[in-house]
Amino acid sequence: MxxxxxxxxxxxxxxxxxxxxxARLEMTGISVAFGGVKALTDVSLTVEPGQVHGxxxxxxxxxxxxxxxxxxxVRATEGRIVWRGQELRRLRPAQLAGxxxxxxxxxxxxxxxLTVLENVMVGAHRHARAGFFSALxxxxxxxxxxxxxxxxxxAALGELDxxxxxxxxxxxxxxxxxxRVALARAxxxxxxxxxxxxxxxxxxxxxxxxxxxLIGHLSGRMSVLLVEHHMDLVMRVCDHITVLDSGKQIAAxxxxxxxxxxxxxxAYLGDAVDDTTDVSELAGTDGGTHxx
Numbered sequence: 692m693x694x695x696x697x698x699x700x701x702x703x704x705x706x707x708x709x710x711x712x713x714a715r716l717e718m719t720g721i722s723v724a725f726g727g728v729k730a731l732t733d734v735s736l737t738v739e740p741g742q743v744h745g746x747x748x749x750x751x752x753x754x755x756x757x758x759x760x761x762x763x764x765v766r767a768t769e770g771r772i773v774w775r776g777q778e779l780r781r782l783r784p785a786q787l788a789g790x791x792x793x794x795x796x797x798x799x800x801x802x803x804x805l806t807v808l809e810n811v812m813v814g815a816h817r818h819a820r821a822g823f824f825s826a827l828x829x830x831x832x833x834x835x836x837x838x839x840x841x842x843x844x845x846a847a848l849g850e851l852d853x854x855x856x857x858x859x860x861x862x863x864x865x866x867x868x869x870x871r872v873a874l875a876r877a878x879x880x881x882x883x884x885x886x887x888x889x890x891x892x893x894x895x896x897x898x899x900x901x902x903x904x905l906i907g908h909l910s911g912r913m914s915v916l917l918v919e920h921h922m923d924l925v926m927r928v929c930d931h932i933t934v935l936d937s938g939k940q941i942a943a944x945x946x947x948x949x950x951x952x953x954x955x956x957x958a959y960l961g962d963a964v965d966d967t968t969d970v971s972e973l974a975g976t977d978g979g980t981h982x983x
Contacts, residue, residue, distance in 0.1 A: 712740040712914050714775045714791065714883045716761070721770035723756050723938075730756045731767075734940045736933045738884065743906060743915045745929035747922070747949075749959050752935040754918045755797070758888050761916060762794050763787065774884070788814075793882035797889045799873040801861040807872050808857040811844035814876035847879040848872070851905075866893045884914045891921045903928045926950065934958070 716738040723731040731753045738744040746754050759765040761772070763782035772779045774790060787794060793814065801810050848854040851871045861869055870893060877885060887906075891899045899921060906915060906928045919925050925932065926946045934942040934949060936958040942949055949955055 712883060712910075712912060714914065715740055715773075716884055716914065716916065717771075717773040718757070718761060719771045719773070721757065721760055721767045721772075723753075723760065723765060724768050729938055731760075731935075731938045733769075734933075734935065734938075735770075736940075736943070738914045738916050739931070740914055741910050741912075742930045743910050743917060743928050745925045745932040745946075746916065746918045746935070747920075747925055747932060748935035748941075751937070752958075753938040754935055755888065756938075757935065758886065758916070758918045761886055788880055788882075791883035792886065793877040793880050793884075794886035795873050795877050795888060795890060797892065799861070799866075799869040801869060801873060801876075803860065803862050805860075806857065807848065807853065807859050807861065807864070808841065808844055810861065810872060811847055811876045811879050812840045814847075814879040815840045815843045843879050844875075847875040851875045851878075867895070867898055870894065878909070882913055884916070885909065886916050888918045889920060890917070891919055891924050899924055 718737070719735045721731055721734045722729070734753070734757060736744065736746070736757075746757060748754050756765055760767050763779075763784045763786065766781070772782060774792070779786075779790075784794075802813070805813070845854060845857065848857055851874060853868060853871045853875060856864055856868060856872065861872065864872070870890065874890065891902055894902060903924050906917070909915060910930075917925065917929065929946055932942075932944065932946055932949045933940060934952075934955050936954075941954045941958055942952045944952070
C-alpha cells in the first residue's frame with residue numbers, strides 16, 4: 692500500500708498536488724437517545740482542515756454512534772453539525788458525496804454483484820458528467836464518462852496495490868484486500884473529509900503501518916475523522932484526539948495530553964491508575980510515534 696497519488700479529475704487532468712484542505716467539521720452539543728437510553732450526552736468535537744482527529748474510548752463509549760451522526764446514519768436528538776460553515780440539518784448518507792465527504796464503515800460494505808473495479812467506480816460517481824449509472828453500465832452516450840471513471844478507479848486501486856484484483860468479485864478476496872478496495876472506493880472521489888471507522892481491523896502489523904503512512908499522507912489534502920481501537924495507530928497518526936466513555940466526553944487534546952490523562956486510563960481500566968500509565972499500553976501496544 693504505497694502513498695496515494697492523485698487520480699485524474701473528470702476532465703481527464705490531475706488535481707493540483709498542493710491542494711490544501713480548507714473545510715472544517717464542527718459537531719457541537721451532540722446528544723443521542725435510543726428510546727430512554729442515552730447513547731451520547733453533549734459531545735462536541737471539531738475536525739480542523741488537514742487534521743487527523745481520533746475518536747477513541749472503551750467498548751460502549753459511544754464512538755460508533757458519534758461517527759454515525761457524522762455520516763447521517765443516526766440523527767442527533769440535540770446538537771448541531773456544521774460543515775464548510777453551513778449547518779447540516781437532517782443529514783442523510785446519500786448527501787455525503789455531494790458535500791465532499793467520504794466514509795468507510797466497520798464492515799467493508801462492498802457490492803457483491805459488482806467487480807472490484809465497478810465497486811470503486813461507485814465512489815467516483817460524483818465526477819460523472821452523464822450520470823453515474825449510465826457511465827457504469829456503458830450506455831453509448833457516456834463512453835467518455837465511463838472511461839474517466841475507470842481511469843480514476845484504476846488509479847486509486849493501483850496506489851493501494853489492489854489493481855490486480857480489478858476484475859475479481861469482493862467475495863473471492865481476503866478480508867484485508869476487501870478493506871483496501873473499500874478505502875479506494877472512498878478515496879477515488881477526492882473528498883475534503885474522510886470518515887474512517889476502524890480501518891485497521893483485520894490488518895497485519897505491516898499493513899497497519901502502511902495504513903498509518905497513507906493516512907498521514909492524505910492529511911495534506913483532506914481532513915480525517917478516525918474511529919479506531921488500535922491505540923498505536925491512533926497515537927501515531929492523530930493530531931488531536933477526543934475520548935468518550937459511557938456516552939460522554941472525558942478528555943480531548945494531543946496524543947501526548949491524552950496519554951497522560953488519568954481519566955482516560957481510568958476509563959479503560961475501570962479503576963484509578965498511576966499518572967505515568969500510557970493509554971497506548973492498555974491495548975498492548977508501544978504507542979508509536981506521533982507524525983506531527
